[in-house]
């Protein structure tokens with residue numbers, strides 16, 4: 316006799332491990348869809364952290380930029396970020412290079428803009444600031460959709476036939492029909508799954524450095540404006556630094572080769588950054604900082620029978636919009652589980668293509684960031700690119716292809732493949748190469764005439 320297909324029947328038990336964005340999104344979408352289908356699911360989400368705690372221990376450690384596309388998508392889902400969650404709205408990006416600074420505004424930036432948030436309740440020492448955690452806000456939304464949140468750390472998972480058992484500190488917490496791994500990459504939980512799920516492998520990661528510096532709302536508004544500042548300064552060991560304004564704080568996010576606290580200090584001491592700090596500013600002895608891992612690849616086999624991995628534990632966009640990727644993968648996995656089934660072949664056929672799409676796009680992202688690094692390290696090309704972008708920004712309402720490339724790369728508002736093919740357009744390359752020759756020539760002629 317043919318075996319019955321494994322589906323999420325009415326009353327099925329779903330356990331979600333991890334209450335970051337991916338876990339909450341999965342809970343929300345699974346619950347919504349089940350309701351539309353006239354089913355009730357028993358959804359439990361396990362989260363070990365309390366996002367009410369200040370500092371790194373209550374935070375999912377990220378730069379906290381919510382991309383323009385995600386702000387809009389969430390609004391369409393009926394999830395509007397309240398002002399207690401949104402710390403700052405972003406209207407432009409400033410790029411600071413050794414050649415100078417240029418502000419890029421995009422005519423495409425629509426009304427809702429880009430938002431910056433804290434993942435926890437704010438930096439260590441920010442007790443009285445009334446900051447609402449983005450992750451806690453999303454957990455609240457999941458609870459509104461009937462997801463039960465259990466603040467336990469899942470330290471053991473056992474598979475017995477069709478059921479999976481979840482344990483914490485030696486106690487069995489539940490058996491489930493579907494297990495959703497939304498545990499991210501920052502802890503060791505993924506390794507536990509490598510042992511029990513054949514073929515699953517956590518994504519490769521690199522270390523980053525993050526810190527929060529308090530400068531006061533007025534100073535930040537005056538000096539940083541409504542802009543994210545990207546510094547490409549050729550500091551040894553640093554690829555680039557992003558400075559993100561958030562209320563009374565700036566978040567400094569360093570991407571490089573094994574960044575350390577000294578890199579953050581070196582950056583704060585750099586002349587290009589000093590201009591943005593109050594005169595006499597001294598790097599505090601102690602400030603909130605962390606060294607979270609960031610995903611730079613994809614998980615292998617992010618699914619198995621009755622199991623799906625979502626968010627960072629699966630696939631995420633390179634260096635950008637990780638929270639947007641959590642949304643994409645969580646939604647695709649929830650739809651697969653409810654509309655198609657929870658067998659391995661269901662996830663392979665209906666969920667995996669979404670992951671593969673993100674992974675393929677990241678190949679283009681890798682090439683774009685490599686080209687960006689190369690450009691910023693080769694002075695004549697960097698200067699020419701800078702001059703072109705500066706020229707474009709004098710008339711931003713006109714065609715601004717070079718600014719758009721930078722904007723789309725750093726905001727994550729377009730997929731990398733699209734940006735890559737725009738960057739490869741023959742005119743783009745010819746114009747840039749032409750500029751490499753023409754600008755120094757122009758400069759030489761001017762200085763000769765003015766002699």
Ligand SMILES: Cc1cc2nc3c(=O)[nH]c(=O)nc-3n(C[C@H](O)[C@H](O)[C@H](O)COP(=O)(O)OP(=O)(O)OC[C@H]3O[C@@H](n4cnc5c(N)ncnc54)[C@H](O)[C@@H]3O)c2cc1C
Nearest residue numbers: 333335336337363377378379380469499626627636637638
């Ligand atoms: C330096 C840095 C800057 C970044 N900046 C941005 C940015 O500006 N914008 C953006 O969109 N993305 C950014 N990202 C990426 C973003 O942080 C991730 O893509 C996103 O958080 C992934 O969400 P997630 O839910 O999959 O994982 P996470 O956010 O890591 O959540 C996983 C959750 O699972 C919980 N958990 C883990 N194991 C267990 C267990 N065994 N039991 C119970 N709970 C468990 C953890 O406590 C955690 O809350 C950045 C990342 C880094 C490192």
